[in-house]
Amino acid sequence: MTSDPQQATPGSGSATATNDASDAKTAEKEVVRAYFESTGFDRWNRIYSESAEVNNVQRNIRLGHQKTVDAVLAWLQEEGELDKRGYCDAGCGVGSLSLPLARLGAGSVFASDLSAAMVEEARRRAEEEGLASDRLRFAVSDLESLSGSFDTVICLDVFIHYPQTAAEEMVRHLASLAERQLIVSFAPYTPLLAVLKGIGQLFPGPSKTTRAYQLKEEGIVAAAAGAGFEPVHRSLNQAPFYFSRLVAFKRS
Numbered sequence: 001m002t003s004d005p006q007q008a009t010p011g012s013g014s015a016t017a018t019n020d021a022s023d024a025k026t027a028e029k030e031v032v033r034a035y036f037e038s039t040g041f042d043r044w045n046r047i048y049s050e051s052a053e054v055n056n057v058q059r060n061i062r063l064g065h066q067k068t069v070d071a072v073l074a075w076l077q078e079e080g081e082l083d084k085r086g087y088c089d090a091g092c093g094v095g096s097l098s099l100p101l102a103r104l105g106a107g108s109v110f111a112s113d114l115s116a117a118m119v120e121e122a123r124r125r126a127e128e129e130g131l132a133s134d135r136l137r138f139a140v141s142d143l144e145s146l147s148g149s150f151d152t153v154i155c156l157d158v159f160i161h162y163p164q165t166a167a168e169e170m171v172r173h174l175a176s177l178a179e180r181q182l183i184v185s186f187a188p189y190t191p192l193l194a195v196l197k198g199i200g201q202l203f204p205g206p207s208k209t210t211r212a213y214q215l216k217e218e219g220i221v222a223a224a225a226g227a228g229f230e231p232v233h234r235s236l237n238q239a240p241f242y243f244s245r246l247v248a249f250k251r252s
């Protein structure tokens with residue numbers, strides 16, 4: 001009975017804790033969104049381009065990130081039948097994966113991002129390349145709000161902005177949208193000083209960035225397993241200042 005304070009107290013206490021956690025999550029996402037609409041957009045748009053206006057750290061991040069994108073494209077091409085499959089690129093940024101996928105003849109690509117600036121730039125690049133079509137669609141959306149069903153769901157270098165529990169929730173949600181395959185990348189947790197230094201330099205200061213999280217791979221794998229997916233490919237893509245674990249899961 002809620003009128004009994006002794007019964008009501010624990011219930012309302014845990015409701016408060018849940019609300020606090022949810023408020024913190026919403027606040028964290030808003031920081032990420034605001035960053036990628038402004039400073040973060042400028043910075044990452046330059047990194048994910050051929051612009052010469054990058055420093056040494058950014059140039060290395062560009063190289064490392066390209067290795068991640070290339071590894072995904074190689075796996076997908078190995079599987080073949082791209083034209084028969086529907087892909088979802090969750091947190092697509094400026095379209096570094098979606099555009100080449102469309103170029104390779106993917107059946108459909110649905111690319112979405114929390115940041116409207118990122119989506120606008122991805123769309124602009126697609127139009128510039130003559131790739132804009134019904135088979136390549138863009139949307140502004142956080143990945144938690146995505147719905148639908150896709151052969152393969154891919155989420156690259158997005159989890160770095162979220163702590164372990166939030167990232168695992170994201171894995172479960174993305175898995176629920178994937179009919180056959182889920183591919184994710186994240187900065188793996190490791191005690192190595194060199195890695196911490198690398199991550200620190202990737203996001204060099206509070207005024208310029210969001211927090212950066214390293215994630216425990218076993219937690220990510222367990223979240224995927226709980227949703228019925230098992231790892232089939234793993235790679236570690238590196239460059240100075242870039243360190244990203246890529247895992248492809250298939251429905252078991």
Ligand SMILES: C[S@@+](CC[C@H](N)C(=O)[O-])C[C@H]1O[C@@H](n2cnc3c(N)ncnc32)[C@H](O)[C@@H]1O
Binds near residue numbers: 158
């Ligand atoms: C480091 S960039 C990676 C972009 C892209 N996946 C790639 O590899 O080229 C991270 C992207 O994740 C997006 N992002 C962060 N949190 C997100 C969320 N909750 N839902 C959707 N996108 C998100 C950011 O706006 C940004 O574009």
